[in-house]
Amino acid sequence: MTATIDTGFTKAERSDVARELTKVLADSFAVYMKTHGYHWNVRGPEFFSYHNLLEQQYREMWEALDVLAERIRSLGEIAPQGHSTFANLTSIKEGDPEKAAGDMLTELMKDHETVIATARAAIEVADQASDEATVDLLTERLGAHEKFAWMLRATLGGR
Numbered sequence: 709m710t711a712t713i714d715t716g717f718t719k720a721e722r723s724d725v726a727r728e729l730t731k732v733l734a735d736s737f738a739v740y741m742k743t744h745g746y747h748w749n750v751r752g753p754e755f756f757s758y759h760n761l762l763e764q765q766y767r768e769m770w771e772a773l774d775v776l777a778e779r780i781r782s783l784g785e786i787a788p789q790g791h792s793t794f795a796n797l798t799s800i801k802e803g804d805p806e807k808a809a810g811d812m813l814t815e816l817m818k819d820h821e822t823v824i825a826t827a828r829a830a831i832e833v834a835d836q837a838s839d840e841a842t843v844d845l846l847t848e849r850l851g852a853h854e855k856f857a858w859m860l861r862a863t864l865g866g867r
């Protein structure tokens with residue numbers, strides 16, 4: 709007997725939702741990588757607080773990457789793998805370790821806004837497919853990235 713999938717979704721629904729999850733995963737992976745790099749390379753009088761804030765954020769994102777990829781697998785699709793595959797799936801640019809500390813935080817804040825937009829679009833597709841588990845996961849990711857964006861914005865002196 710072959711291991712078939714019967715979880716209440718059509719093949720088209722599963723692949724549509726997985727494609728959206730893949731975009732969210734790729735954006736999240738790019739921001740994770742940049743946040744970890746800036747955690748290492750940030751410099752200046754605020755070093756310690758920036759270094760720690762970024763650590764808190766990259767750790768949370770690292771855990772979420774696994775959950776997002778495993779949701780794609782639960783839908784019967786293949787999770788993206790490899791540096792070039794990930795690079796081709798996101799519009800988020802690599803970080804620049806020579807940037808000033810404030811510019812690093814501003815860039816990350818904007819990147820979280822990109823993830824937020826990607827997640828919001830993905831929720832629409834998952835909702836259309838009545839995929840509540842994915843809607844739930846993406847709603848949680850939406851809130852997490854809004855919180856990261858707020859913390860970066862507040863650190864920069866914004867509301």
Ligand SMILES: [Fe+2]
Binds near residue numbers: 747
């Ligand atoms: Fe560290």
